Amino acid sequence: MTSIGYARVSTVQQDYGIQEQALRDAGCTIIRGEKISGKSRDGRTELATVLEFLRPGDELVVQRLDRLGRDTRDVLNVVFEIEQKGATLRVLNPAISTGGIEGKIMMTVLGLVAEMERNFLRERQAAGIAKAKVAGAYKGRKPKVGAATVKALLAEGLGATEIGKMYGISRQAVYLKTKET
Numbered sequence: 001m002t003s004i005g006y007a008r009v010s011t012v013q014q015d016y017g018i019q020e021q022a023l024r025d026a027g028c029t030i031i032r033g034e035k036i037s038g039k040s041r042d043g044r045t046e047l048a049t050v051l052e053f054l055r056p057g058d059e060l061v062v063q064r065l066d067r068l069g070r071d072t073r074d075v076l077n078v079v080f081e082i083e084q085k086g087a088t089l090r091v092l093n094p095a096i097s098t099g100g101i102e103g104k105i106m107m108t109v110l111g112l113v114a115e116m117e118r119n120f121l122r123e124r125q126a127a128g129i130a131k132a133k134v135a136g137a138y139k140g141r142k143p144k145v146g147a148a149t150v151k152a153l154l155a156e157g158l159g160a161t162e163i164g165k166m167y168g169i170s171r172q173a174v175y176l177k178t179k180e181t
Helices: 017-025 045-053 072-084 101-134 147-155 160-167 171-179
Strands: 003-009 030-035 059-062 088-091
Touching (some): 003 017, 003 045, 017 030, 045 072, 072 088, 147 160, 147 171, 160 171
Parallel strands (some): 003 030, 059 088
């Protein structure tokens, strides 16, 4: 049996060193990590590599269940893939494993709790933004380019696609800038 660790943080500014150490302490001989959001599996190449590498009897180890994903369905799909390969999932905190029926039930419950917590966070964030907007403290993200600049570039003969590439915005955003006053 091989214990394979998987560590994930959501942004490049974050560090998964603490997760790696916990996985090493848990007996993982292989540890893969990545810095990417857990909202979906898109772009999570290290997770895909780990899932492909799993063999019967292996164990995938994560520090917390939310390292696999933020959506209950996605987490359960990962667990299903692991089980289809004859492997198991072990979560260090809280200590649960899919090696038994109790662990499978706990995974489902914890996945639901994690998703509920994420929804509460989104609701609190939206409420905070709405309150800040009313107070005039929230203006949103600064635009990458102003309407005057876009209009001037269009007047010089540049196309919307070129302008979009110059400033890292879509053609649609260029056209919307032309409607701003």
